[in-house]
Amino acid sequence: MSAVETSERIGSTEARTTNGALDILGSIYSRTLTNRNVRIKDRKLRANIKRTDQKYKDAIRAAKSTELLLQEDAGFLEAEGMEKTYKFTQDELLKHVDVTTAHKGFELKLEHFGPYEIDYMRNGRKLLLGGRKGHVAAFDFREGTLDTELHLNETIRDVKYLHNDQYFAVAQKKYVYIYDKSGTEIHCLKKHIEVTNMEFLPYHFLLATVGNAGWLKYQDVSTGEQVCEFRTKMGPTTSMTQNPYNAIIHLGHTNGTVSLWAPNTSTSLVRILSHKGPVRAISVDRGGRYMATAGADAQLKIWDVRMYKEVHAYYTPTPPTALDISDRGLLAVSWGPHVTIWKDAFRTKQKSPYMTHLNPGSIVNDIRFCPFDDVLGFGHDEGFTSLIVPGAGEPNFDALEINPYQTLQQRREAEVHGLLNKLKPEMIALDPNFIGNVDPRAPEERKQALVLETTDETDKKISNADAKLQPKAKMRGKNSALRRYLRKKSKNVIDERKLRVEAALEKEKRMRQNSLKRRKGLPVDERKLGPALARFGKSQ
């Protein structure tokens, strides 16, 4: 049996063409070329465009040349002779991998609070577990250090990490709560009721939730405002995922449709009839090209999301419960107690899986690939299991983008940068490159749309301003120490202290009134002279 072997880089398959020039332009770094056969008349413009083209080519070449610096190579399990990769068990695999990798394959037996929902942090460092019966745990699974562990004594439907490991959201029985790293409850999102699924859009700082009522709600976690909410009109939502390429939310419904949503449109952008039964799980690959959907009709379908066309369809013996696609394009499907992992399942129809795993006796509930690692975690009825899946994770990371080895300082910087570069919710569209392009509409039509948009915004602002309460004259100091003294003191006795107290009270009152008048813009009767000189002035 062969151990994990390095094979050719899958990511660069696109770049592997015969022609040298095309090789560069067809690489992963290139962007779509528009058809420009028409000769440009203006010489200056022609020269300009030619120069831009050259720059573009140079940029691609330079980007491609940096591949030299990538330290790691990705590889998959390779079978020799009669062997089949799907026959390799985890035990066999663990014998052949290095110690640190073997350390990542583990099992947590948590029999009392299952089934478990899981979530990995974006950089793959931290793991968040949420047991249906109220158990929440956040920890670094490599080092085995626990961040927090909570027993909420309430149903938990989903857990989600926010932009870093400092905050996570938990969809509980009624509301969604946000906790910090130490397990302190920070926010209760009372507008998100009976949420079943959550997604976090890291570049927009948006937490999208959807629940049994079928309302899709976007909450900006940086400002705390709810950005928008839409009624799906399709009953309870059964599954949810985001397209990492364009931040579109994909929802699966009980009637077998998958709908695509963006915050700027109140209706779904696209609806796809995918299954005959409820859509149990959806997953979109990193490039935003393929979508996998699993339905209760025991089918698994692969869709080309760019064309909205079905590519392949598979049967599963029992209806699949969860799906996930790894960074390197492995597709993990769980059905009953089984986990099946498929390689290259999008382009070509596969006949046999890449790996399989049986988790006897407990049904798999949630399944996730760990980013930047060859690890697949799944939560099931009796806890959590971590599998080693060679070739699942992206071996090379961009430390400026997502850094698995982030220090405290880097985390802080990343947070600030993330907030500075935060994208607006309206920028989410099916084509994320639409910004700056020419509006295809006629100018008048566009103008109208612009006016509408701006008026909407201003209306909103005005209404918000109205909603804010006017500052009112608070009856402060009603029970101050001075008053209390006067109250307690017998009325008929007038001594020096009482006089002082009364004067002080009088002064306080005047100042209070003056400040109120000033706030309202009314004239203030101010005594020009201070208390020392007032007696020399005119008596009032």
Next chain:
Amino acid sequence: MHVVDEFGVLVSAEISPGGGDGEDDSEDDRDESDDDETPSFSGVSDSEGSIHHTTATFSDIESDSVPSDLEEEEEDDDDDDDDDAIKSLQQAIEKASQKSEEDVVRIKKRKKLGLPTHFAPIVDDGEDIVPVKKKVTLDDIRAHTSSSFGTRSLARLDELEKRSKGKSEVVKSRLGRRLEVRVDRAAAYEIAKEEVGKWEDTVKRNREAEHLEFPLQRSGGAATADITGALDLGDELDSEKLVHGLEGREFSLAEVIARRNELRRMRELMFREEMKAKRVKKIKSKTYRKIHKRERERAQEIAAQLEGESGDEDHEDSYGRLVKHARERMELRHKNTSNWARDVKRMNLHKSKGTRDELEEMLRRGEDLTRKIEGDDDDISGDDLPNINDDEEATEEASGIMAMKFMREAEERLRKQNKESIDELRRMEDGRDGETEEDTDSAVKIINEGRRRYAPGAQESKYAAQESVEQSIEADDAPVGLERKMASIAVKDADSVSTISKTQTSKKGEPKSSKASNPWIQDVDPGSVAKGASVLSLSKDSTRFAKTEARLKRSRRKAKKAVQAVEDGEAEVRIDVNQILQIRDVHGDPDAEANPVNGEDSHVMMVHKGGRRAKPAEFQQRELVKRAFAGDDVAREFQEEKQKTVEDEGDKEVDVTLPGWGSWTGKGVRKPQKKFIQKIEGINPKNRQDSKLKNVIINEKAAKKSAKYTAGAVPFPYETREQYEHSLRMPIGKLWSTQATVQRLTKPKVIVKPGVVVEPLSAPFAT
């Protein structure tokens, strides 16, 4: 005595529009300046009229008058214009002479009275007094000047005369001032243009440059490096480089080219020189060669002696020797074949001792060489001996009786037989394996009810066929005999197919185990299903006989196909296809029968099942699932929804008729015919993005949002949308590109080094 005062004034007034007394300022200025230069006659002039152009000739007047009319004309036309002017002038003079007859009479009278007539030159020819066109000279004036006239002015005249004695001509009046200025300007422009043109290249280059860095580079070292590099390139590009570099000075293209040519010439000359030197170096004198040859031979001799003594030689030496021997063998140089040897023989020279010795020496040498070759050959043959075992080489090297044809053929035959037997043995080994595997497999299949996707086994197909027959019997109480017959044929067919497949696999020698243990067996091939469907979709009305016939045909075709497939080497898949169809009949799924080419039926089993863990319930499970979702017709609902969306987003007609408008009541009132309908344009159903996608609804309105992030029109320098969007394609940020790329992309157009005085561009090649 000529008097011209009246005429001169008149003429000038007639011809030049700009002339006359104080008509315009410039004229005045000129007059003043003229006065300065020419002696004033104010003292001389009388009340009759002042003489402005005392010394002015007619030609002068002409030259003055012409350019005023023809300002923009070129000089070529000037002569013609002059002629015209002269004519007009003469006409004017004639006129004037007629007019002035009275004056002449008056002057005559004056003369008679003895009064002075001033300078009016009147020729007294009897009766006629004709004014003569003649220059008035100083002498004339002096002659007529009496001593009573101001001597002071005369003295000035004298002075003037002295000054202008050298030239015979009279001082010409200046051109019109405006004209002068214009000419000056034109000349200055030409010069300035030429001067400024020197910068043209520089300015153009700077304007076209993507980035400019001030101060412009002036480092000498870099420039020279640039030049050498450019020269090496030797194409048009290097000239540009030159323009850029070369001690930071600006060059014009022509100069650069000239310089480059010169350098090129120099390089060419140098190259020639070098080649020549090389050639010359090779040329050696005869004596030189002779000496060297002798030395070489001596060295060789010594070496040979050493060799002979040691007896053992290096590998390379031996190689050299081999070569030498080979050459000897080829050339036969040391035989009696050379010209010299032949000559010796012919002329009987070998009788002399010296020659004979030489001849003998030569022959000995040749013998020596050939002998050594034989020795080597012996060695080689000895080495070859162990190779004889290898049969192929043996055949190649066979000789004697073995090389004869019949022997070789016999050997070939034997070898073939051997090979065949070995192959057979191997195949038998493999084949037995395959059969055993298959047997176990088929046994399993019999147990597994409802499993339809396994590879074809004999048992299974038999079983399936029989079942199908039973089904058909149950379904319709048709002539049982025929059905049975058909069924038996089908069974037979299946049988034959399975046996064929078996033999085929055994023949192929391919291990069957891999196929059998692999549970990922391909399902329905859509094409073949379609064929099956065509058979199945015989119309209900068709007779039973026709149906059975069709079935029969199908089964026959199946058998034929199977055989053919065996021949083609792809039997299994096709057999499998038919099997599935029959099994579908077993389960009596009306849907599947009616529409077997359904997309969902062509799915591949997805889940991996272990070979030993058999799951008989799995297939039924799927059926159950199907039935579970049979109630809610999701597809139809979705289509309805789509239809609704298409209508909503499509063209709409709104009835904007005002209720009550134009409607009258009463007897005989007609109903208002006209309805006001407004059409609101929507999206044409054909142009929808989802028009060709069956299970997809794409919201057409959604694309119209977020107008504020789009451009209203194509920005200026771009002509089309594509060009503009093309330019946006490349992101500049450092997240998407390398550091170098980002720096290049964000480099400002003009960079001024801080703290450095930016001097204006110096003239290129200015010294």
